Amino acid sequence: xxxxxxxDYTVSYFDADVNSNMKLPNLMSVALEVSGExxxxxxxxxxxxxxxxxxxxxxxxxxxxxxxxPVYEEKLKIVTEATSYNKFFTYRDFVYYDQDGQELVKISxxxxxxxxxxxKIENITDEIVAPYHSxxxxxxxxxxxxxxxxxxxxxxxxxxxxxxxxxNGHVNNTKYFDWLVDVLxxxxxxxxxxxxxxxxxxxxxxxxxxxxxxxxxxxxxxxHEIYTGSEKNAQAEIIWRKRNK
Amino acid sequence: xxxxxxxDYTVSYFDADVNSNMKLPNLMSVALEVSGExxxxxxxxxxxxxxxxxxxxxxxxxxxxxxxxPVYEEKLKIVTEATSYNKFFTYRDFVYYDQDGQELVKISxxxxxxxxxxxKIENITDEIVAPYHSxxxxxxxxxxxxxxxxxxxxxxxxxxxxxxxxxNGHVNNTKYFDWLVDVLxxxxxxxxxxxxxxxxxxxxxxxxxxxxxxxxxxxxxxxHEIYTGSEKNAQAEIIWRKRNK
Numbered sequence: 001x002x003x004x005x006x007x008d009y010t011v012s013y014f015d016a017d018v019n020s021n022m023k024l025p026n027l028m029s030v031a032l033e034v035s036g037e038x039x040x041x042x043x044x045x046x047x048x049x050x051x052x053x054x055x056x057x058x059x060x061x062x063x064x065x066x067x068x069x070p071v072y073e074e075k076l077k078i079v080t081e082a083t084s085y086n087k088f089f090t091y092r093d094f095v096y097y098d099q100d101g102q103e104l105v106k107i108s109x110x111x112x113x114x115x116x117x118x119x120k121i122e123n124i125t126d127e128i129v130a131p132y133h134s135x136x137x138x139x140x141x142x143x144x145x146x147x148x149x150x151x152x153x154x155x156x157x158x159x160x161x162x163x164x165x166x167x168n169g170h171v172n173n174t175k176y177f178d179w180l181v182d183v184l185x186x187x188x189x190x191x192x193x194x195x196x197x198x199x200x201x202x203x204x205x206x207x208x209x210x211x212x213x214x215x216x217x218x219x220x221x222x223x224h225e226i227y228t229g230s231e232k233n234a235q236a237e238i239i240w241r242k243r244n245k
Numbered sequence: 246x247x248x249x250x251x252x253d254y255t256v257s258y259f260d261a262d263v264n265s266n267m268k269l270p271n272l273m274s275v276a277l278e279v280s281g282e283x284x285x286x287x288x289x290x291x292x293x294x295x296x297x298x299x300x301x302x303x304x305x306x307x308x309x310x311x312x313x314x315p316v317y318e319e320k321l322k323i324v325t326e327a328t329s330y331n332k333f334f335t336y337r338d339f340v341y342y343d344q345d346g347q348e349l350v351k352i353s354x355x356x357x358x359x360x361x362x363x364x365k366i367e368n369i370t371d372e373i374v375a376p377y378h379s380x381x382x383x384x385x386x387x388x389x390x391x392x393x394x395x396x397x398x399x400x401x402x403x404x405x406x407x408x409x410x411x412x413n414g415h416v417n418n419t420k421y422f423d424w425l426v427d428v429l430x431x432x433x434x435x436x437x438x439x440x441x442x443x444x445x446x447x448x449x450x451x452x453x454x455x456x457x458x459x460x461x462x463x464x465x466x467x468x469h470e471i472y473t474g475s476e477k478n479a480q481a482e483i484i485w486r487k488r489n490k
Binding site: 014020025029032033036072162163167169184186208 | 262265268270278413423
């Protein structure tokens with residue numbers, strides 16, 4: 001329903017993992033660059049939002065549907081669209097296409113608008129989102145219902161690094177994907193590839209924090225939680241399938 | 246003396262650190278992309294080298310001379326040139342320019358050719374490097390003479406992550422810069438900016454290793470060593486200056 005914005009992209013050497021697949025954090029960050037460009041083109045850059053409203057978009061949830069991960073040197077088209085919104089949330093899709101126009105990855109995302117001074121969520125006005133031509137909804141879109149995890153198969157500590165911080169001094173949410181993936185062992189990551197991922201951002205992580213990445217592995221689904229101390233900062237579920245090798 | 250190859254680049258949100266400066270690993274990886282493109286254009290892609298000679302280029306040393314770090318959203322021109330070579334080494338420069346043509350960063354690098362099967366250094370033949378029009382030298386270019394470090398100001402452990410591995414299963418050498426920088430505290434990294442960096446790659450680090458990043462801080466110079474157990478894998482020296490704020 002919303003205006004679409006697209007960009008061509010070629011998977012770089014530094015985007016690719018040992019399986020030649022585009023890394024999940026890079027998949028997300030490249031997509032977010034494209035939506036940032038759309039916002040700038042439509043006169044709704046991050047800087048404009050801060051200067052005019054004192055607000056910034058914060059991501060709440062992602063859903064990845066992966067038909068096939070892009071591979072090293074592959075030429076892609078990334079299309080993004082702010083599909084719809086209601087008073088509390090906006091919804092944006094990102095789709096990666098291959099050169100034949102086949103859909104490789106679809107990322108659905110849910111956002112809210114944060115008042116940076118007061119650190120609280122603002123209502124979304126028609127004015128702010130008007131340029132995107134998104135559909136106005138009177139209902140909320142249901143997110144994933146996460147499994148309650150009683151015990152974990154693997155836990156691993158990570159410290160937040162200086163380069164994990166973005167310009168705004170926050171740990172960028174794409175960095176969480178590093179901790180989610182890394183806690184799994186390399187044999188698993190070589191034998192399996194992700195097909196679906198749900199990710200929910202709960203609470204900001206600060207520089208200097210010690211992060212615990214915890215995972216319950218059940219058959220080909222992994223249930224993840226990211227903690228700092230007793231605080232749950234994020235959770236995720238990833239459904240995997242055996243790689244064809 | 247060699248053929249020059251250049252590319253325009255805009256610093257992305259994900260390239261930038263909390264000071265809005267382009268991160269050192271990104272500065273290096275973007276530059277390396279450009280030289281990879283040049284090699285492909287000249288018929289000397291990584292794949293060609295492996296298929297034809299069973300060899301790959303491995304970096305030995307970098308020297309960064311930083312007039313000013315690129316900043317978020319800055320439009321840059323990156324120029325690379327394989328300047329010269331001798332029997333054992335090739336020398337390549339990368340220069341980042343701003344929109345006014347001012348030099349921001351110059352990276353000089355030294356490479357050798359590794360036989361991947363035998364894991365040993367090969368002699369460099371004229372045939373391999375001919376397309377670059379590099380100058381043939383009969384002497385070696387002197388690298389930095391590193392200070393012998395007796396004791397360290399700070400030491401910090403890092404584990405090698407799955408996403409630190411590149412397509413070839415090696416820890417990419419740009420990842421070392423993460424460990425070099427991160428061991429310094431954030432106050433130092435906010436107060437100071439790098440002006441010169443020497444980096445020497447000594448020995449490959451494997452997945453699953455525990456890395457120790459050690460640094461001696463003396464005035465505005467930091468002396469770095471990267472260890473796995475008792476093995477020294479890399480060393481670096483960085484000269485910093487107070488940031489104008």
